[in-house]
Amino acid sequence: MRVGEERGGGPGALLPLAAVAGDVDARVRAIAGDLVRWRRDLHRHAETAWTEFRTSSLIARRLRELGFDVALGRDIHREEARMGVPPPDVLEAARRRALDEGAPAELAEAMAGGFTGVVARLRGGRPGPTIGLRFDIDALDIAESREPTHRPAREGFASVHDGAMHSCGHDGHAAIGLGVAEVVAGLRDDWPGRVTLVFQPGEEGVRGARSMVERGVADDCAVMLCCHLGAQSRRTGHVIGGISGFLATTKLDAVFTGRASHAGLEPETGRNALLGAATAALNLHALPRHSGGESRVNVGVLRAGSGRNVTPGRALLQLETRGATAEVNEWLEGRAREILAAAAAMHGLDLDVAVAGATPSAASDAAVVARVRQAAALVPEVREFDDGAFALASDDACAFMRRVQQRGGLAAYVVVGAALASGHHTPTFDFDEAALPLGVKVLALTARDLAARPEGGA
Structure with a gap:
């Protein structure tokens, strides 16, 4: 036996x-x-x-x-x-x-x-x-x-x-x-x-x-x-x-760093981190879905700014991607990172992206x-x-x-x-x-x- x-x-x-x-x-x-x-x-x-x-x-x-x-x-x-x-x-x-x-x-x-x-x-x-x-x-x-x-x-x-x-x-x-x-x-x-x-x-x-x-x-x-x-x-x-x-998922924290300035007196010297993060948020939600299975993207947090008369010098974007398989999620995460980088470049910002969590399907x-x-x-x-x-x-x-x-x-x-x-x-x-x-x-x-x-x- x-x-x-x-x-x-x-x-x-x-x-x-x-x-x-x-x-x-x-x-x-x-x-x-x-x-x-x-x-x-x-x-x-x-x-x-x-x-x-x-x-x-x-x-x-x-x-x-x-x-x-x-x-x-x-x-x-x-x-x-x-x-x-x-x-x-x-x-x-x-x-x-x-x-x-x-x-x-x-x-x-x-x-x-x-x-x-x-x-x-x-x-x-x-x-x-x-x-x-x-x-x-x-x-x-x-x-x-x-x-x-x-x-x-x-x-x-x-x-x-x-x-x-x-x-x-x-x-x-x-x-x-x-x-x-x-x-x-x-x-x-x-x-x-x-x-x-x-x-x-x-x-x-x-x-x-x-x-x-x-x-x-x-x-x-x-x-x-x-x-x-x-x-x-x-x-x-x-x-x-x-x-x-x-669903496989990746949680990303994206920090956009620009330059604060007086929004009325010297707006041209600022680099608006809020606009960079907002640009990214809108375009992240415009990403197409994947034919390989269920896919999701969501921006859950956008924090920026200190006052209405200050060009925001820093912005935090917290987002997630999800996919039916690791491959689908990796594709979506890759596209998300491209959008984050492009939005930062468009507004002359520095970008730091950290993985705050991840798990497979x-x-x-x-x-x-x-x-x-x-x-x-x-x-x-x-x-x-x-x-x-x-x-x-x-x-x-x-x-x-x-x-x-x-x-x-x-x-x-x-x-x-x-x-x-x-x-x-x-x-x-x-x-x-x-x-x-x-x-x-x-x-x-x-x-x-x-x-x-x-x-x-x-």
């Missing part, structure tokens, strides 16, 4: 998934209150990209307590591959704030400089493959609603950090990840192979995955499972086995989706299941999925449906917390099945 095949009968036999499901159900029921408590604590202490010191530290501490081998800081990032990192003073202020709010000092210190996130590994008592699960942990730059109709505000777990909010469910993702860790640790003696848990910083703006992927944190994984609450399903009890159609593997379906069938709370849906958006999870797939492995992006109070990335976002234990059960059972039957036997 080959290693990893489903065992049956006789002493020391590996329990079939249906037999494990009852144990998983009991373990998750026992921590259901913890899942809500963890989620609400992280929600209340929301931390944005590369400042997730408290979040990462508390996750790391619990994983160590469960017996995981935990890696942190520069050990899990390739420094030069990080994107969109805040200035050092912002990072240090966030680290000190985390310490004031209860982050273990030793762990927070290991992440100094913004090297946040956690990678944890646990080897089971039986031979088998390595199954990876990735969870994002960052918040958004959004001021959370204080209206009494908003449950976090009403029940006292709205963000205490001005301008930072878990408005996309990543607090729930982190809680699900901790729940999966609890289950795996409890089943360790009978678990085949190894589990790698990745808690990724900086998903918003697709900034955090590349440095972890290039550090090789997922290179031992035969399968990578990723998940999201809500998104393509706003019905608690509904699970989508695998999302596809993710990815699709879920049908073979893994089938295993998610089998696992979900053993979870009583799952009332609906669909094999797939198309995202037509971008997610940093794709970097992990593509890395594993390019190395011969498989991947899937699972959506755990959840009723939402309002849409993602809004000040009143909230989700049905009943989705948390459901998500833990589906992912833990899927991981166990993939570990026990890596070749998908009957």
Whole structure:
């Protein structure tokens, strides 16, 4: 019998998934209150990209307590591959704030400089493959609603950090990840192979995955499972086995530098950076779309000027390109850069363009989706299941999925449906917390099945 095949009968036999499901159900029921408590604590202490010191530290501490081998800081990032990192003073202020709010000092210190996130590994008592699960942990730059109709505000777990909010469910993702860790640790003696848990910083703006992927944190994984609450399903009890159609994307920050002048007295001595940025913005949106698949370009920010009587000497343009494939996105990014350069030259400006974020496209593997379906069938709370849906958006999870797939492995992006109070990335976002234990059960059972039957036997 080959290693990893489903065992049956006789002493020391590996329990079939249906037999494990009852144990998983009991373990998750026992921590259901913890899942809500963890989620609400992280929600209340929301931390944005590369400042997730408290979040990462508390996750790391619990994983160590469960017996995981935990890696942190520069050990899990390739420094030069990080994107969109805040200035050092912002990072240090966030680290000190985390310490004031209860982050273990030793762990927070290991992440100094913004090297946040956690990678944890646990080897089971039986031979088998390595199954990876990735969870994002960052918040958004959004001021959370204080209206009494908003449950976090009403029940006292709205963000205490001005301008930072878990408005996309990543607090729930982190809680699900901790729940999966609890289950795996409890089943360790009978678990085949190894589990790698990745808690990724900086998903918003697709900034955090590349440095972890290039550090090789997922290179031992035969399968990578990723998940999201809500998104393509706003019905608690509904699970989508695998999302596809993710768009590759690049986020660019373009700074136009000209020369300020008195707009009335000496306008001819100025070089108008605002006009250069505006010229670029209009022409970026005039770019044709690509026949190779879905393509997008958007200018989301244009900041320039200091007064109506001053020629603007500096302008910031923040834009993004997206494409159905890496090739489509690269074409669109190349054309965008040409337009930025031409607009700067037209107005006699200097131009600096920096990549603030990027991630590839990815699709879920049908073979893994089938295993998610089998696992979900053993979870009583799952009332609906669909094999797939198309995202037509971008997610940093794709970097992990593509890395594993390019190395011969498989991947899937699972959506755990959840009723939402309002849409993602809004000040009143909230989700049905009943989705948390459901998500833990589906992912833990899927991981166990993939570990026990890596070749998908009957």
